Structure formats: C-alpha cells, structure tokens
Amino acid sequence: MNKLALMGITAVVAAAVSFTTIKVMQPGGLSVGSAEAGNPSFRFADNRNRGKATADIPEFTKAAALVTQSIVHIKVKLNRPAENEGAYGGYYGPTQRAVPVMASGSGVIWSKDGYIVTNNHVVEGATDIEVILTDKRIFPAKLVGRDPNTDLALIKIGTNDLTPITLGNSDEVEIGEWVLAAGYPFSLNTTVTAGIVSAKERSIGIIGKEGKQQDEQSGATTAMSSAVEAYIQTDAAINPGNSGGALVNTSGQLIGINAAIASQTGSYEGYGFAIPVNLTSKIVEDLRKYGQVKRGLLGVSFPSPATEDQFLIQQGIKPGSINGAYVTGVQSGSAAAAAGLKAGDIIQEIDGAKISSSVELSERIARHHPGDDIKLDYRRGTAVNSTNVTLKAQEALPKTDELVPQALASKLGASFAPLSDAFKQHFQMNTGLAVTAIVAGGLFEQIGIQRGSIIISVNGNRINTEDDLSRAFKAATNGIARFACITPDGSRIVFNLSLGA
Secondary structure (H helix, E strand, O other): OOHHHHHHHHHHHHHOOEEEOOHHHHHHHHHHHOOOOOOOOOOOOOOOOOOOOOOOOOHHHHHHHHHOOEEEEEEEEEEEEOOOOOHHHHHHOOOEEEEEEEEEEEEEEEEOEEEEEEEEHOOOOEEEEEEEEEOOOOEEEEEEEEEEEOOOOEEEEOOOOOOOOOEEOOOHHHOEEEEEEEEHHOOOOOEEEEEEEEEEEEEOOOOOOOHHHOOOOOOEOOOOOOOOOEEEEEOOOOEEEEEEEEEEOOOOEEEEEEEEEEEEOOOOOOOOEEEHHHHHHHHHHHHHHHHOOOOOEEEEEEOOOHHHHHHHHHHHOOOOOOOOOOOEEEEEOOOHHHHHOOHHHOOEEOOOOOOOOOHHHHHHHHOOOOEEEEEEEEEEEEEEEEEEEEEOOOOOOOHHHHHOOHHHHHHHOOOEEEHHHHHHHOOOOOEEEEEEEEOOOOOHHOOOOOOEEEEEEEEEEOOHHHHHHHHHHOOOOHHHHEEEOOOOOEEEEEEEEEEEO
C-alpha cells in the first residue's frame, strides 16, 4: 500500500462523524435522553403558517396515514451481564450474573397474517419480544429468522387482520426525492418525519461492529465479506427507536427499512440510512421460507468503497472515467472463475442494469439465490464483453473455534511475530503483533496491508500473539473482525475482515 492509498484510508478513519446503529433505548423509556445523551427537548410550535402544500413541497398527509397503520412498536427483553457494582467493583472485575434489560425499536407489517420486518440489531439476543400495534393491541412475537449480514430480521405475531405496507421499488428512487420516515423514536407513539433522499448505494462500514466500537468509522473492508451495505441515505429525522421502521415515498410505498444514523451524539444530526426494499424483499422471502438466507455468490473481490478511488489511481485509471466495479481478484472455483472473469475486469452491468460502484454490485448480487443465472457486461481493456454466470452457494465456513493460529494466518494471507519488549519500550507501546510477511492473493494483500504493519487490536481486544489473534476471531460476531493497525509509515487505520467467501 503506497502513501496515497494510506492517506485515503487515514482520512476516512480520522473523520469526526461516527456511524451508529439506532437500537439505543435505556430502561425507563425517555430516560435515554439523559445528561450524557442529551434530553429530548419539547417546545410549542407556531402553527400560524401551517397550511397547504406548495409546488415545491408535496402533500404528506396521505402517505403519513398509509404508513402509520403499517408500523409497530417492538419491545424486547435482553439478558446482559451486570456492570461492576460498589466501591470495590473495579478491583474484582465485572460480575457474571445476567440482568434483564429492556430495549425497543420499530417494525413494518409485511403481511396480513402477522409477519413483521425489523432490524436484526433490534431483536438479536432477545429472550422475549412484544409487539404493540397502533390500535394499542399487544402480542407476543416469535423470531422467524434473522440475517446479520443485512441487519434484517423477521418476526411473527398471532393475528390475521393486519394492514400490510405497500411495497415500492427502491431501484426507482431518485436523489432529491421527498420521503417520510415512520417509527417509534424514544418510545414516542407513532412519529412521522419528512426529508429527501440525499444519496443512494451508501456503504458506511457498520455491519459487524460491536456496540462498544460504534464511535469509530470503518476504514477499508474486503469485498469477500458477507456483509451487504447499500443504504438509501436521507435527511428525514431518524432517532434511537426508529430502527426497523419504514422509509416511504410520497405515495406511502415502502422504499427502505430504517437502520442507522450518522451522529456525534447518538441522536439525529441530519443523516439516516435505510436498507433498500428490493433487497429487503429477497431477505424476507428467504427467512419466511427457509428460516435463513440463501445467497448466491459471484466470487470476486474489489476495493473497499473508502479506498476505491485511490486504488483506481494506483492502476493508472482516472476515477470517474469509468463506471462499474473494478475486480481485484477472482476466487478459485467460484462462479466468476467459471465464467472467465479476471482481475482487472470492470463489471458495468447486471441483467441490463448499469453498475456504478462495488456497493451497487454487492447489493444486486445479494438479491439472488444460488443457481440463479445472471448476465454480466464487463470491460477488459478497451473491449466490452458479456457473459452468463450461474451463481454458486456459499461454502460452509470453518467454525471460528476451529481456527488455530496457523490456519488463521493462512486464511488471512500473512505471517506474524510478537513485538520485542525493547521495541515496545522504545516506541512506547504496550501491545502489538507484527506482520512479518504477506502472501500473494491473501486477504491482507487484497486490502493493501503491508509487511511491517502492527496489529494493535481485533474487535477491541489487544493483540500480542497469534493465540490472541485466534481467540479474537473465535469471539467475533459472524466471523467479522475489526482490526486496528499501525502501518509502516506510522499511520493508524481501521478495517473490517470477514472469513466469508
């Protein structure tokens, strides 16, 4: 990795804005607005100018009426380890007993017979799930299935008289289009806010983060990760509790499931993110039919969104001069390999739909099942070619508890060695594992990690030995590991890796 690429990664990592899931809800309802988080501020509004829609601002009342009848309030009970208690808690470590914690979010009615869509992070780890309808009826809910790789989950309640939301088409959503966000922020009853679509196909590196690290912005990722992020970005106000709620167009049609916010405080600061409904529909179909997601894989890698422009410059390509996803590698035995794709190809269309970035490519592929046939148009040099590809199923991943240090090092494509005490003392470091060699074609090479880099932590756990590295992966959620690293020139970077294909 040269200094230009490192500057790109470092700039992203150093950004002040933090991306955070919006499942935050503390016991006691509005107590989430504490002195630390900032209390919600309630003021009387001046209604003298309330009136009719103008030529620039559409009428929202019809869309609001439609969406509010199809969203629900979700309350969950979680068992979490108790925090240290008493004056001596810090000496003896955290207590191991679990205490019940209440949290809440929102959901969208998907079908008349009780299926409801929400975020995975709303229901993950829940021991009890309760759904409150807009007519105040309360139902216990069961978990049908969840997909951490898209942050979606499907639950069901025992009734057959619900009003499902009308589905829109997220492919047709345009930047600048008016939208409404609906949910239960801060456990307030049905709340609707308005804004516009400010961006599409946005990747923010949030899936796979642990809660204690949500104040850090991701740097580079590997495209071999199973996580799929292609959010619709909006400036409609979204706050803690809105997770799993609806983003709709002015016709009241669902275009996305609200999932995250960009914030320095944990509350709304102008940027919210929603999972596109076209991707959501495929995930829901799988969860309803199989209880899990069956995703077709192409088997290519590409630069992370944060470093894509820098990577293209390294290859002598002017960013903006091409449209598509630049392929940095093709997995052996994959669907892409069988179709003849090679590193350096630029995928520009899938089934006639133009591809402008690797984020869009990931989202389009994620809509498909194993065995699906797709048509790819790609550029190789000056020639534009077409090929038909039959997507393959994801191979079973090795269990993280089976990844001994040697196997993990092989998977990452690198060799490691502990830092000497003299080195730590000289550079005033108390932790670190040196990267002593990089294997061609490995995951580390794909994202530009150089020999001589120092791994400081993985998922917040300090790393000093290969055993530490292996243990950190064993504890990682869905095999996704978040590395904090110092490069040979002293730059600090953060990146996510997945052992997924």
